Amino acid sequence: MSDKKSIKKVVLAYSGGLDTSIILKWLQVTYGCEVVTFTADLGQGEELEPARRKAELLGIQQIYIEDLREEFVRDYVFPMFRANAVYEGIYLLGTSIARPLIAKRQIEIAHETGADAVCHGATGKGNDQVRFELSYYALDPNITVVAPWREWDFKSRTALIDFAEKNQILVTKDKRGDAPFSVDANLLHTSSEGKLLEDPAVEAPDYVYQRTVSPEDAPNTPEIIEVGFEKGDAVSINGERLSPATLLTTLNEYGRKHGIGRLDLVENRYVGMKSRGVYETPGGTILLQAHRGIESITLDRGAAHLKDELMPKYAELIYNGFWFSPEREMLQAAIDKSQEFVTGAVRLKLYKGSAHVVGRESPFSLYNQELVTFEEGAVAYDQHDAAGFIKLNALRLRLTGARRNKGTL
Structure with a gap:
């Protein structure tokens, strides 16, 4: 005390x-x-x-x-979304x-x-x-x-x-x-916990959800939107530039309308117990899909895979309260470096609780259609080279296989 x-x-x-x-x-x-x-x-x-x-x-x-609101989205939400951070696989x-x-x-x-x-x-x-x-x-x-x-x-x-x-x-x-349950809310999400939600075997009643319509009641017609990015941060919707807080507010409205972003989760609290929470993150769910979509064509494979390896640690640091720790700041520096060319636009289809990427383009795209086409292209890729590539990668497997079979190469 x-x-x-x-x-x-x-x-x-x-x-x-x-x-x-x-x-x-x-x-x-x-x-x-x-x-x-x-x-x-x-x-x-x-x-x-x-x-x-x-x-x-x-x-x-x-x-x-x-x-x-602007500081919250600009300096906290957006840096976190550059990392695609989710705790225990699904919590935003x-x-x-x-x-x-x-x-x-x-x-x-x-x-x-x-x-x-x-x-x-x-x-x-x-x-x-x-x-x-x-x-x-x-x-x-x-x-x-x-x-x-x-x-x-x-x-x-x-x-x-x-x-x-x-x-x-x-x-x-x-x-x-x-109160039947407690609620915490901000521009990114609403969380509901406790009381009638404490039994994880019982489905949460629909009135718990305050920011989204039920996916069953969402429009029967899909809606296409386009989210523009600059250096990893969303900057526009359908070509209109918006401030960070206004952009997230707009995405929230799209998510509300289409029943996107509902989550019923049993999570592991840092203090040691498990708890059940019902979350709504409509705009954030759309933003995560969009960000991963633009990264898919702008990030090198090594950088993308390393980011995915670092992400659970980064998410855990935020969940556990270590935003101002040296290790979070170190990870943020690496993540921000990876976003140098994450610029472009992503089109998403919103429909009855889901947000799917249906198109993506960037002036810094690493996607080369001539390289991946099934038609012969005039590019520097000789399919015969793949044989040596495979044989070198198989060498250690052949050696261990030979040992297992008591043979020699």
Whole structure:
């Protein structure tokens, strides 16, 4: 537990919801310190001004509400997508990639306001506490971290509600009972976990999905879109240049319409347990397919295969909270180098939950139609050379085969 006497001012990651409002008051009561609230707009789709009003009602003087959508996509989502990062084969890391940006801005605000501590609302069972705190300490090794869920004595939802009522914190009717599941959202994805979703054998009800129509209800006619890339980052849709956040927002709308990006996953948390999550990443799912499509014609085989070997490690670093680690930055440098010629356009067919690449072109394409055609082409490829190539590659196999058969070459 943090030293109550030493904390004079704390920067709280504040959503304006019931839990962080309780945390805000708890900090004032328990630590007797000044609280600075920070509310980040990462594209979660909620009105944020109510958070300002709630903070003001609780006596907060320094209130930060910031639109970080462009920075989020440009400096966090896009670098991650250059790596084609997926955790455990399928998870697009929507929650994981948002935490380092929130943490970075909290530390910056702490320095701006003279705060000596930061506070998050993550529980003691999940990954987010790790992601926040590893980022805090990487950016300010001497910062004090307050983690209320690991410190306070509240044992139940009822106890939290009682504390809220005693301290004149508004508790709406829909917050008095247990929520059927918890939701985290940003411009990249929505995740739903807990309560009615805890049994992995039971299918999630359709109302859990908030960002996509059911694939069965999606249009019966496919839609073709074109995504343009420059040096590995998407820059346009159907020929129209868009800012990073606007581009992802537009892809989200295409994905919503066609029921793309749903995922029901049992994942391995960094803290050791398995958890079941229901995710929606509509625009990100389209973007991943498009990026792999443009890489397929612009990346050399060795570079492409090495990227695929490095990717699971890179994804794991993000999932586990090591965005600001030296090894992630080293991997990012290698990944970014690979994207030097990843420029061009990819056409995708969107249809009932799927996004398929149907065309790709680039001024830096390594695809040579004369080399691969079945017709004889006037290019520097002699099919007779393949015999020697195969024989040299077979030499070690012939040697081990001869040993196995107690013979000689």
